[in-house]
Amino acid sequence: MSSTQFTRKIALVDCNSFYVSCERLFNxxxxxxxxxxxxxxxxxxxxRSNEAKALGIKMGEPYFKAKNIIVKNNVNVFSSNYSxxxxxxxxxxxxxxxxxxxxxxxxIDEAFMDLSNFSDQEVEEVGREIRNTVLxxxxxxxxxxxxxxxxxxxxxxxIAKKKQSGVTSLIGIENIDSILEKVEIxxxxxxxxxxxxxxxxxxxxxxxQLKNKSNTWIxxxxxxxSSRTAMELRGIPCINLETTATKRKSCVVSRSFxxxxxxxxxxxxxxxxxxxxxxxxxRSESLVAKSITVFVRTSPFQRNFGYYSNSKTIDFPIxxxxxxxxxxxxxxxxxxxxxxxxxYQKAGVMLTGLSNSDGKKNLFSSEKDxxxxxxxxxxxxxxxxxxxxxxxxxxxxxxxxxxxxxxHSSKIDTAxxxxxxxxxxx
Amino acid sequence: MIFLxxxxxxxxxxxxxxxxxxxxxxxxxxxxxxxxxxxxxTTYLTLLNKCYTNKNKIRTFMKLTIPYYLHKxxxxxxxxxxxxxxxDIDLNVHLIKNVPATFVIRVQxxxxxxxxxxxxxxxxxxxxxxxxxxxxxxxxxxxxxxxxSFVQERDKKFLTSxxxxxxxxxxxxxxxxxxxxxxxTYVIHSVY
Numbered sequence: 001m002s003s004t005q006f007t008r009k010i011a012l013v014d015c016n017s018f019y020v021s022c023e024r025l026f027n028x029x030x031x032x033x034x035x036x037x038x039x040x041x042x043x044x045x046x047x048r049s050n051e052a053k054a055l056g057i058k059m060g061e062p063y064f065k066a067k068n069i070i071v072k073n074n075v076n077v078f079s080s081n082y083s084x085x086x087x088x089x090x091x092x093x094x095x096x097x098x099x100x101x102x103x104x105x106x107x108i109d110e111a112f113m114d115l116s117n118f119s120d121q122e123v124e125e126v127g128r129e130i131r132n133t134v135l136x137x138x139x140x141x142x143x144x145x146x147x148x149x150x151x152x153x154x155x156x157x158x159i160a161k162k163k164q165s166g167v168t169s170l171i172g173i174e175n176i177d178s179i180l181e182k183v184e185i186x187x188x189x190x191x192x193x194x195x196x197x198x199x200x201x202x203x204x205x206x207x208x209q210l211k212n213k214s215n216t217w218i219x220x221x222x223x224x225x226s227s228r229t230a231m232e233l234r235g236i237p238c239i240n241l242e243t244t245a246t247k248r249k250s251c252v253v254s255r256s257f258x259x260x261x262x263x264x265x266x267x268x269x270x271x272x273x274x275x276x277x278x279x280x281x282x283r284s285e286s287l288v289a290k291s292i293t294v295f296v297r298t299s300p301f302q303r304n305f306g307y308y309s310n311s312k313t314i315d316f317p318i319x320x321x322x323x324x325x326x327x328x329x330x331x332x333x334x335x336x337x338x339x340x341x342x343x344y345q346k347a348g349v350m351l352t353g354l355s356n357s358d359g360k361k362n363l364f365s366s367e368k369d370x371x372x373x374x375x376x377x378x379x380x381x382x383x384x385x386x387x388x389x390x391x392x393x394x395x396x397x398x399x400x401x402x403x404x405x406x407x408h409s410s411k412i413d414t415a416x417x418x419x420x421x422x423x424x425x426x
Numbered sequence: 427m428i429f430l431x432x433x434x435x436x437x438x439x440x441x442x443x444x445x446x447x448x449x450x451x452x453x454x455x456x457x458x459x460x461x462x463x464x465x466x467x468t469t470y471l472t473l474l475n476k477c478y479t480n481k482n483k484i485r486t487f488m489k490l491t492i493p494y495y496l497h498k499x500x501x502x503x504x505x506x507x508x509x510x511x512x513x514d515i516d517l518n519v520h521l522i523k524n525v526p527a528t529f530v531i532r533v534q535x536x537x538x539x540x541x542x543x544x545x546x547x548x549x550x551x552x553x554x555x556x557x558x559x560x561x562x563x564x565x566x567x568x569x570x571x572x573x574x575s576f577v578q579e580r581d582k583k584f585l586t587s588x589x590x591x592x593x594x595x596x597x598x599x600x601x602x603x604x605x606x607x608x609x610x611t612y613v614i615h616s617v618y
Contacts, residue, residue: 028569028603094526137527137554139607414529423564425535425543425573425587 008237009115009123009171011146012153013096013130015089016161018109018140019047022088023078023410025139026421034075038063041256041405042079079406087415091138099130104241112150114241120172127167146171150239151232154189155180155207180208180233190229195222207233247285247354253278254348258405260299261344267296268331269397274349275330276396279323280383282351283376288319290353292326294333299345310337313352321357322372323379327393387418521612527554529608531564538562538573541588548614549573555609562588562610567596571607 015021019037024030034051038044045061055073057066063077070077089108096103102114118126127144134142143163145156147170159179160168170176186196188207202221204210210218211233218227228238253274261267271294282289295311312333316325330349379391413419522528533547541562543549549564557563557576565574565585574585577595584595585604598604 026571028566028571031569091526098526137524139553417530420530420532420548422534423531423549423571423573425533425538425545 007116007120007171008148009118009120009146010148010150010153010237010241011113011115011123011127011130011144012106012150012157013092013111013113013134013142013144014157014161015092015109016141016143016166017047017049018089019078019080019085020049020052021140022085023081024049025088026412026423027410030076034073035078036066036070036075037078037080038408039080041258042407043256046080077408079409081406081409081412083413083415084410087413088138088140092134092140092142095134095137096130098133099126102241102243104243112153112241115146123171124167124169127169128165131166142166144168148235149232149237150241151189151229152176152235155183155233158183158187176235177208177211180211181206183207185210188229188233190225195226198222247287247356249354250350250352251278251282251287251289251354252348252350253281254295254346254350256346257344258403261347262342264334264338264340266397267338267344267347268334268395270347271330271334271349272327272393272396274347275327276323276392278349278351279321279326279376280380282354283321283380286357287354288321288357289316289326289351290319290355291315291351292329292333293350293352294330294337294347295350296334296337296344296347298342302343305343306341308339308342310339312337319353319355319357322376323393324372326351327395331395387416521550523611524552524554528552528611533573535573537587538575541575542615543573543588543613544615546616549610550612550614551608552611553608555611557606557609562613564607564610565598565605566607567604569603573610576606576609 017035020035023035023037032051033049034055034057035049036045036052036057037047039046042063045057045059045063045066048057048059052075055069055075057069057075063070069075085108092109093103093105093111096111096113099113101117104112106112113130115123115126123146127146131142131144134140143157143160144167145153145158145160146168147153147156152170156168156170160166170179173179183206185191185199185205185207186193188210191199191210198221199205199210204213210230213230215227215230218230231238255270255274257270261270275292291313293311293313295309297309298305298307300307314329314333316329320326326349382391411419412421414421529551531549531551533543533545533549536545538544543562549562551564559576559578561576563574563576563585564571565576567574567585574596575588577584577586583598585598586595596604598606
């Protein structure tokens with residue numbers, strides 16, 4: 001059967017400079033201006049508008065290095081406001097789900113969609129409709145690449161980014177070699193930095209050359225994943241859409257501090273806070289943790305103050321998601337691994353061995369568990385209703401001097417009643 | 427007797443094994459069972475339909491949980507309200523039709539008081555709608571988002587501040603960056 005009508009069609013929907021677009025949504029003053037968004041603690045540049053890219057500001061560049069260009073060109077700088085980005089990401093994904101296609105949410109700003117039930121001719125039009133709907137409903141501009149495989153849809157998306165319409169379909173194009181020739185090897189999905197070096201050493205500089213290499217050679221020299229990439233470039237689907245989210249196996253909360261932390265008291269507050277965060281996260285997915293790890297470290301770049309890094313794991317007697325217990329365990333670990341006289345830069349908490357908490361009872365469970373569970377539920381509900389850390393443990397502290405630096409935050413949150421965007425009536 | 431055994435006792439046995447908290451039961455019809463489960467502080471009333479069809483898959487049966495007011499089973503007149511139990515009203519369901527496209531924002535300023543929008547009010551804004559004549563909208567005017575009234579006259583579209591004299595009208599013009607951002611669907615104003 002030569003049914004070219006209904007071949008497999010995968011679309012990659014990617015939000016353009018997502019964090020910048022989010023900041024622009026309620027702030028039209030920066031719509032056509034250069035904008036950058038900084039990572040936690042205002043460390044590095046993690047999102048750039050096209051105008052900022054044109055100024056030569058690089059992705060991942062430390063803020064202080066780019067400061068000269070930023071000041072000279074009046075670039076607008078924002079600290080990351082993840083609750084806003086998270087809410088807008090959810091809105092984009094929910095809008096995509098309206099199109100009744102299988103969808104894989106790949107990251108905060110990317111999703112794969114299966115458009116196989118549209119014909120070859122109409123699929124590009126469908127792509128444009130998706131793009132327009134997302135733009136109209138959420139205000140976030142996207143680029144859409146459509147092709148036979150996931151890897152090719154990434155390539156198509158790359159091309160779409162540079163087009164005015166924002167949509168590119170490689171469906172129905174017989175020979176895509178001339179397109180693949182222009183795609184550099186390090187831009188191919190699934191080819192990382194090490195693999196790029198290796199391929200270049202062997203004379204493979206673009207996607208077309210990889211496509212034409214024999215499978216046996218790739219498998220022999222690298223691994224089966226790389227040969228899958230090559231197969232996908234040939235238009236043979238090897239990587240499926242993962243439409244169901246797999247339950248997480250661990251949950252990490254770790255942050256760098258806004259300023260170096262030296263005394264135990266402050267470090268304990270920070271660790272307790274991360275613990276509360278992590279416990280709340282796993283409770284919301286109704287999971288329980290089997291063990292907990294705490295780690296601390298000083299800055300690896302300030303060796304003259306002495307470098308120290310340590311971590312320790314302990315198991316809970318019974319798998320738990322109870323904040324009080326996790327904080328207790330974490331503090332006892334911290335007492336073990338804390339050394340005086342260091343300037344700590346980062347700490348983190350990791351809950352591991354997660355499993356479902358489907359109300360299992362065991363020999364050791366008691367009346368008290370029920371009470372604690374309902375206490376946790378009330379804490380979560382209160383915090384959901386009146387904003388984060390309305391109710392918290394005393395060990396988590398009040399002042400939070402170690403908290404993240406976010407000097408340029410827009411302080412808007414579309415999902416928080418107390419930080420709603422303000423619009424003037426004039 | 428055999429019927430009774432197959433239809434009621436076997437499923438019951440399975441249920442008893444799965445829920446050791448089973449408290450009491452009664453058979454309402456031949457093909458469905460009304461089951462009352464009692465835990466420490468809650469009572470659930472559950473209807474299991476046709477639970478005899480496949481006793482291995484008891485968890486997948488259609489399950490209806492009925493909201494349940496626990497009245498003392500007295501001999502007096504039963505509360506007539508029990509027939510009218512409903513869920514709490516969820517304003518989100520009624521005020522937000524298109525969830526991903528709806529934003530909630532707060533108003534600053536008094537220019538729209540003529541159309542009933544005051545300083546500090548909450549607006550529900552749907553970005554997916556197209557405005558009708560005299561709709562309240564959020565518009566981008568010279569790189570600022572503002573609350574305005576949308577007025578259409580023949581083929582021309584204007585923004586006004588809702589006052590009757592239309593002296594402040596602004597012509598909508600994409601080239602001058604004057605365009606509609608979203609349409610206001612509800613105003614929430616505190617009067618207490």
